[in-house]
Amino acid sequence: MEKSYLASHPDEKGFFGTYGGAYIPPQLEAAFAEINEAYDKLSKSYDFLAELRAIRKHYQGRPTPVYYAKNMSDYCGGGRIYFKREDLNHTGAHKLNHCMAEALLAKYLGKKKIMAETGAGQHGVALATAAAYFGLECEIHMGEVDIEKEKPNVIRMQILGAKVVPVTHGLKTLKEAVDSCFEAYISQSDTALYAIGSVVGPHPFPKMVRDFQSIVGIEAREQFMEMTGGQLPDSVVACVGGGSNAMGIFSGFIDDPVKLYGVEPMGKGTKLGENAASLTYGKDGIMHGFNSIMLQTEEGEPAPVYSIASGLDYPSVGPEQAYLKTVGRTIVGTANDEETIDAFYKISRLEGIIPALESSHAIAFAMKLARENPKESILINLSGRGDKDIDFVVENYPVPEGI
Numbered sequence: 001m002e003k004s005y006l007a008s009h010p011d012e013k014g015f016f017g018t019y020g021g022a023y024i025p026p027q028l029e030a031a032f033a034e035i036n037e038a039y040d041k042l043s044k045s046y047d048f049l050a051e052l053r054a055i056r057k058h059y060q061g062r063p064t065p066v067y068y069a070k071n072m073s074d075y076c077g078g079g080r081i082y083f084k085r086e087d088l089n090h091t092g093a094h095k096l097n098h099c100m101a102e103a104l105l106a107k108y109l110g111k112k113k114i115m116a117e118t119g120a121g122q123h124g125v126a127l128a129t130a131a132a133y134f135g136l137e138c139e140i141h142m143g144e145v146d147i148e149k150e151k152p153n154v155i156r157m158q159i160l161g162a163k164v165v166p167v168t169h170g171l172k173t174l175k176e177a178v179d180s181c182f183e184a185y186i187s188q189s190d191t192a193l194y195a196i197g198s199v200v201g202p203h204p205f206p207k208m209v210r211d212f213q214s215i216v217g218i219e220a221r222e223q224f225m226e227m228t229g230g231q232l233p234d235s236v237v238a239c240v241g242g243g244s245n246a247m248g249i250f251s252g253f254i255d256d257p258v259k260l261y262g263v264e265p266m267g268k269g270t271k272l273g274e275n276a277a278s279l280t281y282g283k284d285g286i287m288h289g290f291n292s293i294m295l296q297t298e299e300g301e302p303a304p305v306y307s308i309a310s311g312l313d314y315p316s317v318g319p320e321q322a323y324l325k326t327v328g329r330t331i332v333g334t335a336n337d338e339e340t341i342d343a344f345y346k347i348s349r350l351e352g353i354i355p356a357l358e359s360s361h362a363i364a365f366a367m368k369l370a371r372e373n374p375k376e377s378i379l380i381n382l383s384g385r386g387d388k389d390i391d392f393v394v395e396n397y398p399v400p401e402g403i
């Protein structure tokens with residue numbers, strides 16, 4: 001029998017076609033080999049999987065529901081819109097799915113600490129949550145500029161018991177935080193685990209994080225079919241920052257005749273620096289230890305990017321997203337700031353759900369899709385809730401009067 005897509009991708013060196021791999025300093029080769037070997041073994045271990053299943057059910061509150069958004073569907077004039085409610089996962093987004101599993105891996109490896117960088121603080125909060133649950137130390141590297149901008153998340157991490165390390169060099173944002181965390185990890189890799197925040201980084205992280213997120217797609221497929229008398233959706237839509245919530249829901253449908261749309265932030269415009277549409281405008285390149293498609297300056301450096309949603313503000317994407325686009329299995333869509341804010345308010349008013357600005361990109365795109373394809377059913381991964389975004393939104397985009 002032919003192997004399923006997930007069982008045959010990536011190859012054993014971590015490549016999806018030409019994308020992926022592990023471009024790491026020699027001092028970290030042993031640490032990554034240890035993680036790779038352990039994951040290989042644990043992904044087949046009954047005890048590991050049983051513990052993860054129990055955590056998902058009793059602590060995270062899974063399965064999260066699939067919901068038919070009837071008001072939204074009627075408003076768009078046809079296409080039936082469904083949400084996979086990752087906003088109802090503990091901590092309010094999909095990120096905890098892989099953070100709990102990475103922390104469990106750390107426990108099995110006998111590590112005392114989990115560490116990572118964070119940009120807006122979402123990954124930091126999810127990881128600090130997982131660390132508290134497992135009684136592990138947690139060290140989060142964060143640029144000083146981001147610390148200033150994202151105060152509530154810094155406070156959350158501190159309440160949860162994490163140590164936030166301010167990064168003071170360069171632009172003092174995400175890229176420097178990655179460098180700083182990598183450097184700190186080199187001297188502690190025997191007692192700490194680096195827990196990456198998306199399907200990015202060197203092998204085995206893109207595969208591992210995808211596998212940990214695939215629960216979203218597995219649940220959604222079953223739930224959708226149960227609701228519709230055995231049908232599959234015509235399209236599945238998710239926003240793409242690094243690509244973890246998208247890979248999570250795509251995983252459930254990748255061997256099915258279902259269209260898969262990854263939606264990138266078109267921000268303020270099409271020029272370099274005005275958006276973070278890496279798959280749309282990027283070129284092949286290596287950054288942060290893996291080969292993918294990235295937005296680059298003329299010198300081949302990672303370009304400055306912009307997105308209204310800080311979780312999508314990254315100049316590259318996970319290698320599997322690059323691969324699936326290149327072979328034509330996924331379709332890349334975009335939503336700009338204006339469409340995103342419109343979708344944010346529309347679903348708040350029509351459905352009583354305030355979505356994260358990241359997820360609002362997927363919703364904005366799906367609204368266009370529903371209008372153009374009135375007979376189709378569209379399943380959106382609602383990756384997170386929007387409580388974190390409300391202050392920013394109302395300050396910059398006044399609350400509209402009607403729908």
Ligand SMILES: *Cc1c(COP(=O)(O)O)cnc(C)c1O
Binds near residue numbers: 241244384
């Ligand atoms: C971090 C985040 C994203 C983007 O990350 P992916 O790895 O692309 O999923 C999307 N939505 C929410 C709510 C997030 O917190």
